[in-house]
Amino acid sequence: MAPSQEHNISVSGGTDKLTYYVSGNYMGQKGFMRYGQDTYNRYTFTGKFSAQMNKWLKVDYSSRYVRTDYGRPTTMDDGFYDNILRRARPVRAKYDPNGYLMADINYISALQDGGRHKEQNDILSQQFRFTITPLENWNIIGEMNIKTDNDWTHEEELVTYAHYADNPEETYIPSTTSATKPSVSEYSLKQTYLNPTLYTNYNFSLNDLHNFTVMAGFQAEMMNYRDVTAERAGLTTSDLPVLSQTTDVDDYTIDGIYKNWKTAGFFGRINYDYNGKYLAEFNLRYDGSSRYRKENRWIWTPSFSLGWNMAREAFWGDLANYIGTFKLRGSYGELANQNTTNWYPTYQIMTVTASNGKWLQDGAFPNTATVPGLVSTGLTWEKIRNTNLGLDFGAFNNRLTGSFDYFWRKTRNMVGPGVELPAILGTDVPVTNNCDLTTFGWELSLGWRDKIGDFSYGVKVNVSDSQTRIDRYANPTNSLDTYIAGELVGEIWGYETIGIAKTQEEMDAHLASLPNGGQTAIGTKWEAGDIMYADLNGDGKVDNGSNTLGDHGDLKKIGNETPRFRTGITLDFQWKGLDFSMFWQGVLKRDYAPGENILVFWGVTGSGQWWSTAFKEHMDYFRAEDTSSNLGANVDGYYPRPLFSNKNHQTQARYLQNAAYMRLKNLQLGYTFPKHIIQKIGLQNVRVYVSGENLWTITGLSKTMDPETVGIGKQGGTVYPLSRTYSFGLSVNF
Incomplete structure (x- = not known):
């Protein structure tokens, strides 16, 4: 059980000249772990003020401050659930015969006494806005958005000890659960984001039929970033785990960086509306x-949309009594995307490291x-061309409403993986604008x-679907390991499974039908309980050929991992103070092929016992008659015989998973x-409410x-588990 609580309070009021709104929120959560529990607390304050200074000037200010405090055991890092799944098996004893914790395998000691990881993050978002109205229907608007992030992280790693069962007075440091040295690390980050915007708009009408709105403006973004990291071993006391209490002169790290990026943009818009019947926007x-070099830095992106409300036409006649809205619309537009996480992707950077040499100079390791x-000096914006055709309607006095959209989006000069080059190059190939793709749905x-x-x-029901096709990519061999022009993204290639051999005679007969190599390309020592793979191309052996589109051996397309037909369903009712609502979400089509080392699915894997586990489902494995x-x-x-080998875990039709789902995400009842x-x-x-x-x-x-976390994180889903949560609340307005 993981309890949580949330409280909200707000105050609003004002006059026709001055209005205000102030609110506060607190949320506290505790995690699932029984030992060394993780905690999360969030404090939020929001304020909004608006003042009409005179008939031509209005001033607005809004601010939002969020502080979060997160704490967890140091050992509960990104790999924790992966490790706990593999090592802390439910059949393991908590204590040894002498009454000491089995600290080398069950993590309890490390969770309780191995140190804490603490994060405190402060985010302050502010917006200053003024609106000048020099003439009727003409506004000049200026905004300044400021967002500052201040993050601080502290972590101490403390040594925990295990006792030998046959000699309990002697202790040792367990390598699987404990740090080998007590240490402290500190990390601090400050980020400032500035977003000034200045624009003006003017709207007017001609003969009360032709309505125009014109807008033009300028926008800029500036991000300044700096951080510092320090870590040192040799902590002298766990009572005061700070850097000044560490002493190791050899085991330490100091790092820090300053960096920034900027963007600037000019924009304009024209809206036209004829009597609410014909609509156009340009x-x-x-x-x-700043992320690109001067010659590739700037880009034009036009767009337009058209709409026609047929229900306003004279020929619609009495049909308007049933269908009051029937709007056809279409749009085309180009968007620019700076698809790079590296802030300086076109410049070579030399990394300097202190005392990192492998030889001694004057008794010390050199820097x-x-x-x-390598970098791509021609790296530039991705250009995304969006086309959309849509329909909106409202019928029976808008009791029935709906919309339908069909879209296709072409991404040109997409930043893709570097072109495969010979290993003699000696370094990674840089990403570049080498890919085109189309998404349609x-x-x-x-x-x-x-x-x-x-x-x-x-x-209310929402259903959407989309697929993505690669149009261009430099893959001269059409290797199945990366993008292939003309192929859909997410295609799963695998073997056809004949079945699990029930006897050695059945396996021998299968191998005898493959005179040119059997299944040796996959594994050896095939026995009863192993997978029999199909020789689809009839060459007398089972393999993946050259693993290319033109020579894929016995592989075939067995599915696609793209989530399809995303669905949301909302139901609600109100009756005499009683209210009820429920929300369902789901994906109606998705295939998932567990990788050969995905232990949550396979249980036993080729990586050995410490990368294997056993759930109830894994007990349904092959066991011979004798x-x-x-x-x-x-x-x-269902499963083949368990082996510390992945020869039975090849991607194959038998174990292709149906990852479609529908989930009751929320249900609420109130009075x-x-x-x-x-x-x-x-x-x-x-x-x-509940x-x-x-x-x-x-x-x-x-x-x-x-189904919501499958394929995410280590071992294909060993992430912080989704929880079933129950809430009780009281809302009071004074």
């Missing part, structure tokens, strides 16, 4: 980025510098809302007390994985 942007990697939204007496209800196992024979088992009762005690509104999150999941995926 946009033009000119943007520049070293690495040869800069559709989105449908339908809603119904009605009221019958005191009972009102609503239903087995000595206490579990008995199971020749029709609002009648006003005539609560107003007697000076209250405006009182509501109590809510649940992640309550029920419908999926065909293996129970060893979660």
Whole structure:
């Protein structure tokens, strides 16, 4: 059980000249771990003020401050759930026969006594805005957005000890769960983001039919970043785990960096509306980025959209009594995307490291510098061309509403993986604008809302689908390991599975049918309980050929990992103060092929016992008729025989997973007390409610994985688990 709480308070008011809004929020959460629990606390303050200074000047200011405090055991890092799954098996004893914790395997000692990791992050977002109206319908607007991030992280690693069972007075440091030296590290970050914007708009009408809005402006972004890291071993006391209490002159790290990036853009827009019937919009942007060299820095991006509300036409006639809105629309636009996480991707950077040499000079290790990697001096913006055709409608007095969109998006000069070059190059190939792709799909939204007496209800359904195809990429061999022009992204290539050999005779007969090499390209020592793969190309052996599109051996397309038909369903009703709502979300089509070392699915893997595990589902494995196992024979088992080998774990049709799902993400039931009762005690509104999150999941995926996290993180899903959460709340307005 992981308890959490959240509290909100807000105050608003003002006059016709001055308005204000102030709110505060606190959320506290505790984690799942019984030992060395992780905690999260968030404090949020928001303020908004608006003042009409006179008839031509309005001033607005808003501010939002968020502080988060997060604490966890140091050992509970990104690989923790991966490690705990592999090592801290439920059959392991908590204590040894002498009453000491089994600290070398169950992590309890490390969680409780191995040190803490603490983070404190402060985010302050502010917006200053003024609006000048020199003439009617003409506004000049200036904004300054400022966002500052101050992050501080402290971590201490403390040594924990285990006891030998046969000699409990003697201790040792367990290599799997404990640090080898006590140490302290500190990390500090400050980030400042500035976003000034100045624009003006003017709207006017001609003959009360032709309506125009014109806008033009300038926008800039500036990001300044700096951080510092220090770490040193030799902590003298765990009571005061700070850097000044460390003493190791050899085991330490000092690092820090300053960097920044900037963008600038000019934009303009014209909107036209003819009597609410014909709609048009034209946009033009000119943007520049500091991330690219001068000759590739600036880019033009135009766009336009058209709309036609047919329900406003005379020929619509009496149909308007049933369908009040029927709008056709289309749009085309270009967007520029600076797709690079590196702030200086076109400049060579030499890394200098202190005392990193492997030889001694005057009794000390020298500083070293690495040869800069290759860069692409021609790197520039990606250009994304979006085309959209859509329909909006409202019928039966807008009780029934809906929209449908079909879109295709072409990304030109996409930043893709570097072209494969000979290993003699001696360094990584830089990313460059070497790829084009097209994403196409559709989105449908339908809603119904009605009221019958005191009972009102609503239903809303959203379904969307999209796929991505590679149009251009420099892959001369058409290797299956990377992008291939003309192929969809996410294609899964695998072997066709004949089945699991139930006897040695069956396996021998299968291998005899493959006279040119059998399955030796995959593994050796094939026995009963192993996979029999199909020779699809009839060459007398099972392999992947050259692993190319033209020569893929016995591989074939068995699925696609792209999530398809994303769905959301919302149901709600209200009746005499009682309210109810539920939200479902899901993906109706997705394939997932567990990699050969995904232990949550396979259980036992080729990486050995410490990279293997066993769940209840893994007990359904092949066991021969003459087995000595206490579990008995199971020749029709789902899994092959468990081996510290991955020869049975090749991507294949038999173990392709159906990762589609529908999940009840939220269900809430509330009651609002009648006003005539609560107003007697000076209250405006009182509501109590109960809510649940992640309550029920419908999926065909293996129970060893979660459909929302499958394929994410280490071991294909060993991330912080999604929780089933229950909340109780009270909302009071004075």
